[in-house]
Amino acid sequence: MSVLEIVLRSVAVLVCFMVLPLVLGQAEHKVMAHMQGRLGPMEAGGFHGWAQLIADGVKFAQKEDVVPRAADKPVFGLAPAVSMFSYLLALVAIPFTPSTVAGDLPASLVYVLAVSGIGTIATLMAGFGSGNKYAMLGAFRSAAQLVSYEVPLILACASFAMAAGSLSIGGIVHAWHPIWLLWQLPGAIVLLIAATAELQRPPFDMPVADSEVVMGAMTEYTGLRFALFLLSEYAGIVVMSALFAALYLGGWNGPFDGALGFVWMLLKTAAVAFVVLWVRMSWPRLREDQLQRFAWFFLVPLALFQLALTAAGVIYTA
Amino acid sequence: MNSGLLGYLVVLGVTLGGVGLFTAAMVVRRVLAPRAPSGAKLATYESGVDPSGGDWQQSGFRYVAYAFLYVVFAVDAVYLFPWALVLRTSGLGVASVVEMGIFILVLLVGLAHAARRGVLSWL
Amino acid sequence: MSLVLLAAVAVPLGVGAALMAGDRLGRPVGHTGAWAVAMLASVVTLAACVAAVVTDAHIDKPWVPGLGMRLHLATDGISAPLVILAAAVTLLAVAVSSRQRPKGTPGLFYGCLLVVLGGAVAAFSVRDAVAFFIAFEVVLVPMWVLIDRFGDAAADRRRAGWMFVLYTVGGSMFMLAGILLLVVSAGTSDLERLAGGAAAALPFPIAMTAGVLLTLGLAVKVPLIGVHSWLPWAHTAAPTAGSMLLAAVLLKLGTYGFIRLVVLPLPVAWRTIAPVIAVLAVVGIVVGGLVCLVERDLKRLVAWSSIAHMGFVMLALAAGQQIGLQAALYGNIAHGVISALLFAVVGALEARRGAVDVDEPMVGLRNSDPRLGFALVVGTAAAIGLPGLAGFWGEILALFAAWGAPHRPGALFHVLTAVAAFGAVLAAAYGVRVLRAVWAGERSPEAADAALGTSDGATPASTAGEHAEASAPVATERVVGLEWLAIGVLVAAVFVLGLAPTLLMNVADADLLRLLGGLK
């Protein structure tokens, strides 16, 4: 393994990080528009407005960058970077085929869960650094939500790991069997819901509810810094969708997976991502307390039930 | 060099790349973004009215309960992953299921108690 | 007959505890009831002690195997007189208290007296070094209660109590260290075996360390000069019965401990330590005598004379050999009887007149109460060391032993003997001073000058009430009944001891010879 390979792999991850969220963002624009009987972006780049998000990026770069007087400037400035890193680093360990993975880590599932937790810190930094009441309140809400949903998320992931007997995502995909679609279903539901909440996507977007706390922790952000938050949010959708696809949908498993493995993986990821977008369009926002109760009284017990089920199943089959 | 270490080297590379990316973005912002600060712009945003006080306000701090619950559950979830690995080991599997059952039961009792004491209810 | 011995320890302890508890749990026990119970208990104890001595009872049962400690009780020639002395003096002290009532709750008072007795009997009869320490400690708290609760408020009983406790505990802690070292290195805590050579074989540094530690600890109890300052306070503040016990029982624990723990088991170390002890003892004799010449408070004076007398005992111990130990044992008993007598007399006097100031003019005892006066004369004469009375033999034998002590620096002991003899002369001087003032009622010249301005004869007392009491008709002052009986018994004992010293000496002789077998 040479330095070159490492550089190449790193660059590939960075490219994915830049491209996939944009594709997803474009898709969101179009899907949402069509669901609402609109056309969505049609101008930028010509064909169905394909360059809309690039244009957005350029626009963000040209916007005036305002740092409020009350802000804690270093914290305020670094928060977007920290936010970016959480899913950028998670992307490293997402496998697309058994060999197509940027960094083959021994316990990649744990790794992904660990680094995606960095986002909480970024949100708190943003809220604290802004020197704004909305931001602070939003950050608290975010943090509370993120930690609450992280519990069922981790429990659900543990169930998959247990079923496969491996902590590596690749290993789990390898051990995947179609029967999982059935007996891992509760875990999958938990995983999907918790992932959506982790991303603070609607209907779990109370922390950034613009009618209550404007944009929550991001209230004071403008220009490229704000863009980085958005970028990491969409990258997060990609990572979580990919995780769901790998753990529950079997990743690259499918007909002709020898050659088309990564296609299957991408397709499944896209399908999950679509569901995430779809939910956004269809569901109203949950109130903060409903949101917490839902996590602790529905998702956590469900995840624990799944754990018990998995353990029983594994013991039974072993 | 084993593959595990290579994976972490990629992580390192991506980290450096990420730093580069962020730096580049900030440079671009510096170059492209206009700067025209004014008092009104730099004021804290509070839906357009004059800000009252600073950001360090007293507020209901019920979120702390979630933080505590999280610490309890998330840290204990750490034990689930090693368990996932040994579950198939003969002679250890059933015993570990019993142990984990007790462990999770304890957590559930704690959760039920917390709920009973109104930690999770709003207001 | 082991039950008798057990009863001698258990009866006073049990009845004492019961008295204290009964006093507290229900209505306070009345004085007469408490007194009667205490009287009965001490009679029983005395009987049990005598029986135990006569039948040569002994008990040997495991008690604390973890420490190798056994419940081993027995009396021999060394301890038997002390056991009987303790029981007898306690009985007399209780008797005396029928008149000199305690200022407080009687149950607690008599309970404490009995517990002190029980502890003392236990300490004198145990045959285990560690158990000796524990028994030694038992007497501490009740004695403290006696001083602190029933003492004379005017004499600052609180301070006296604290001094007593802290000095004694401090001493006993050193003793504990010494005992532990002795026990650990000799491998047994049995006093017989320790004295029988188990400890004699110890290497000199260890023996010396143990000896010094034990000496330091026991010296407080004796007390030797230097660590004596608790004694005058305690005696002055304590009630009469307490003073009697203190003098006749507690101080004996110190000398007894010396014999059992230092002199017999560690002869070699004792040989090295003895000269220092002898010097201190003689200093004590002289200082005690000198202080007695100027001390005005009669009770305190008697206390100081105690220090002087214990000096003779310690000098005899330091001299060693059979004759020295014999003298020490005899002096011990004699001092117990004499000082008990003196404290009883002074207590009787104080109960009627208030604190007695030797330099103040007062009604002579020979006029006011001839019988008490006679007792005072006998007591003082015995304390001086008049031949034919108890004090004589102890002192003369001590001087004799010290003069001829072998294995001791001869010149030093000759000088010490001479100085001690001078101390005996001092004793005569202060004895005469006391007799002239208290018995005869003659004023010292200065006091007479000072008193010229005042009206005749009346006693100067600190409070109006006592003044009134003191100037009451002379006839009511007389000591009668049980109080007189107790004093009378002590007087008789002084005579008996003085006239027939061999009675006592023969008791200890055989055992001393046996135990001194290893002592050259």
Add this chain to the structure above:
Amino acid sequence: MIHLLLPFALAAVLAGSGVYGVLSRRNAVLMLVGVELILASASLILVTMSTTLPDDAAAGQILTIFVITLAAAEVTLALGIILAAFRLRGHIDLTERLDDDAAHAPVDDRTDGRVTS
């Protein structure tokens, strides 16, 4: 042994700064941070040794997880108590005696409800 030197050096630095933090900080939260640094150092030593020693029972790693768990429990408790203390005393300065609290009025007494620190 370069790969042993590095973790140990890091552990030493962590432990040192942790101890410094514990000793020098009067603020309870900052002291907590110092404690966490020491714990991190301990965990680092354990993990390092677990990879180098013939540790077939994975004791070092298990111990690390235990240390992390305990640290979490301690932190939970610590923050709760610090919060309670702050509410009741108006400060979380460890070196001040209870009698000195008058200088820091309790939060509830503030008319504007603001907390300054």
Add this chain to the structure above:
Amino acid sequence: MKISFDALALAPAVVPMVGALLVLLVDVVLPGRARLPWVLAVLACLGGLGALVAGAVTGGHGTSLCDASGGCYWQADQTGVGLQGLALASAAVVAVLALAEKTSDVPGTKGHTAVRAMLVLAATAGCVGVVAARDLASWLVLIELATIPSVALVALRGGRQAAHGALTLLVTALVSFAVLALGAAVWFAATGTASMTGDQVLDAFADPARKPLVVLAMMLVIAGVGFKLSLAPFHAWTPEAFEGSGSWVAAFLATTSKVGALGGMLVVLRAASSLGSSALTALAVVAALSMTVGNVMAWRQDGPLRFMAWSTVAQAGWVVLPMTVVAGGSVTAAAAYLALYTIGTLAVFVVLAALEDARSREHETTIGDLRGLFRTRPMMAATLALGLLALAGLPPSIIGVVAKIVALKPVVAGGVWWLVVIALLNAVLGVAVYLRWIAAMFAPVATPAPENDDVSDEAAAVAALSGDEPELTPLPRPKKVYGVLAALVSLAVVTTSLAPNVLLALF
């Protein structure tokens, strides 16, 4: 890997833990019961004791979780069983005290009953377990299980003082945990095993290259446990925590917690029987310092909780005293002294709780309040006196004397003379410290000032002469349960005094 499992050996620790869970469960089902949790707690402690007795009667080895090679992760030898029994018994007494407390009077405790009962049980389980733990991981977890709930217990009393006490205790707990963790890490690095017994540990001691590392680990661990045992110079939390926590919590901190801490220390020291003399000298210095500081400070206290706190510091010095020399009996001696300390301290705390119960809660009990106690509440006074005398080491609490002798014997045998002298001086100091409180109980009630009471003494004497005591302010009768507890503790002191072997044979 096959691991044997002996449920009976584990039961003394498991029963309280199950009790803790049960308390929480019951609280979920039947919330707001003020007494039920404590009843459960008492039953759980007694159940643990029962398991212990059953284990002793059936002749169990007290070992469990043994692997094929014969090494056991759980090993309660005779000393261990004794300490476990001590912890459980004292916890039971504490639970009864808590049960008897008037919860309505205590601010901020509303609804905390179940949590507090749970915390007591959890900490007890930790204390019981740490005694038997034989590997680093469970040792660390259990000793923290014993610590963390105690901190919460103090905090849950509510009020500024409790918060202050809890904060102080918390800092100590945190620091000691950090130090312990570091010590455990170094231990593991030095020995290469998490086991606290066995050949690998001995090998590490024998290896001159690794020995310094082991000694370092040992020092760290001793320092960490020293915090929990409130040994000087790690004692500073004790008075604040005691004062802030109220009498029964303080009783718990003073007894059960200490048993756990000493148990933990014994496990470590036993592993290190060949420890270098420098480490032992350090321990000796710590012991001497604790005694001296504790006694000197206790002498100055007028409040009972602070007094007991400093007394605890002083007694902790006595507890570790025998362990400063390597000798056969030193471990049992330390355990025996701890047992004495526990009994004596419990006696004092039972009486303090009773007085608190009898008086109104707002009234802070001080030494002055004890005046006349021998007259007004003789049973309580006698218990208190027995307890204090046991701590002071004076008859009639002969067991106190015996325990001091037992503790001193190894040191004398080891010839550490400077330590012996300091210990003896402290014994004298201790007598002064404890007798001061007993003296207060004898004093008449007439005047409030405890110091210059000679005037009142005169008055009392005059009154006594005329036949009756001065009128006493009637102290309301404390609940019956206090009387029963006091009788039990007194009985323990008296029994062990008459037959010290009852106590010594436990260890």
